[in-house]
Amino acid sequence: MRYVIGAVVFSMLIFTGGACFAADESGAYVKGILKYVMPADPSIEGINADMDNGFGWGGAVGWRINQFRVEGEITTQKTDLDAVSTDATGKVSIDSGDIRMTTFLVNGYWDIPVQDNFGFYLTGGLGYGNAEVSIYNIDDDDGGFAWKVGAGLFYNINPNMAVDLGWEYVTMDDADLDATVEDLYTNNIVAAFRYSF
Secondary structure, three states: OHHHHHHHHHHHHHHOOOOOOOOOOEEEEEEEEEEEEEEOOOEEOOEEEEEOOEEEEEEEEEEEEOOEEEEEEEEEEEEEEEEEEEOOOEEEEOOOOEEEEEEEEEEEEEEEEOOOOEEEEEEEEEEEEEEEEEEOOEEEEEEEEEEEEEEEEEEEOOOOEEEEEEEEEEEEOOEEOOOEEEOOEEEEEEEEEEEEO
């Protein structure tokens, strides 16, 4: 993963001609977040679960210093369970079930301008995650370490308003619920609106 990120950063630097520094800007901002969630199919005590894509939402409060941003973010995302399978039984559809993951992260952003109002960003975050699973007789929640990485595009509408559109990978430690849930991670398409003060 670090080699991929390094290659992306290097390519961006070449593409922008080294234009890594935005205008001298700093200040607080708030952000609203919407996600289209594409989950991995987790394993629940050896039972393979087929998950549908889902949605997420949240918000953040941050501080920008030139091309860098630091923020505290709270988001939640939910995906529905479509079917379960084992080697013995094969795939069996189920009527109801879902997994919800809520994260509390401290994120860092590096904005890489291309033009005055447009550019790329790289991001990473660390914090705490809580997973809730509801599948038939399993109805429990557990928390643990969570983290994310991502990249995308930003556009400054005016000095106070901006939008972000990108991808993120979000994961947390295996959740120790009534049954241990493994491979609890998602790839998300993320859209955000920022208002700076």
